[in-house]
Amino acid sequence: MLRAYVLIALWESRPGLAGYDITDAVTFCFLSQAFIGPMQVFGGGLDLAGRVRSGDVAVDLVRPASLQLWSLADDVGRAAYLFLLRSLPPTVVGAALFGLVVPVDPMTWLSFAAGFALGVVVSFGWRYLIALSACWIIDDKGVQSLSLVLTFFFSGMVLPLNLFPGWLGTLAQALPWSAMVQVPADLYLGKRDILGALGFQAAWAVALLALGALVTLAARRKVVIQGG
Template identity: 70%
Template structure:
């Protein structure tokens, strides 16, 4: 984990640029949501301040949750052939990648999540939990969201062992995560069966659920159980995929 933190801390200028970009887009999104909620008060059970808070929370999640995909070096190592060495090492490839990814998430939380949130609080005002229990629940929910995000991205990255070009999978992952995580709009606004489906998929555990825990819009036990289920499910699938990769791997260039 420390290695992942130090590696990403070396690119502080990129993190600063990302924080600035997240802040700018957060301001633009906030004005759109303010206009929407003023025309439809109480939409989705949120008021205007909740909507603005949700906006800047989701902007803050982009870096740590790696919402747009990537963040893992597996596809590059598969193309170079280095994955063959990774798979024969006694250490678990999945746990090694998870440890590094947690270090990355911690650094990006400090470098890319905190500045946009502070900017949102100063410019618009945001909801702040008033008790330690909510903060603790949010911390656990945030960590589980990072693990769910890793579990999904690990599966997408490891699929490069069997496909010749991972770009299509990466684009598909980005589209699904952006749409179904609640990054663009709260999933409670999705109508009928689409909303029910979206709230039951793993991507909701990355953005929508941690935001609702912070805002107090969901039961904590149920929310954490939902995230834990998807974290264990995706990690389990990743372990099975890693075992399969040890038996048959298509290596490009190695």
């Protein structure tokens, strides 16, 4: 609520800023809050790093299933659970208190659902790579902290990326973190070309999953079991 009032004050002083009106800005505020759980904006959500430290990853690596796809399936279940319990209730409260944008076009809802799902996959792809770093380093807390800062700043959680000036705005919009918050929110608000936005998210999802698969192969040869 405090963040919503900050954005209201900003848009009252600068109407039409970044192509949003006040209702758009407040809606973006509550959408970004709703994405925190499913997109795991603050990092974590995967047990992989802990399983490397405990030695349990040795069991994971000999299972007749892809470690990456198994982890993805588990993470999608986590995201769905948090969407229901962490995302919907505060958004409903925000709608009751402020009045949020509610799309009337079914295509907007479909594109948002697709963008949301792709955002979860992009988030997983990035967090999986961060978790795999535990195969090379003993303590991954520093990497996790750096990931948190990058994700929080470049996803659109601090402010809509449309407000970032010049080259910083261009860079922020092109990085994978924007696919987690900014792009799904803009699809909900009808502020982006649907095919372009979904294509951008899909490209990053494929790139991160492919890189994750390669790093998993390397980890099989490098991992040192620290416990167990």
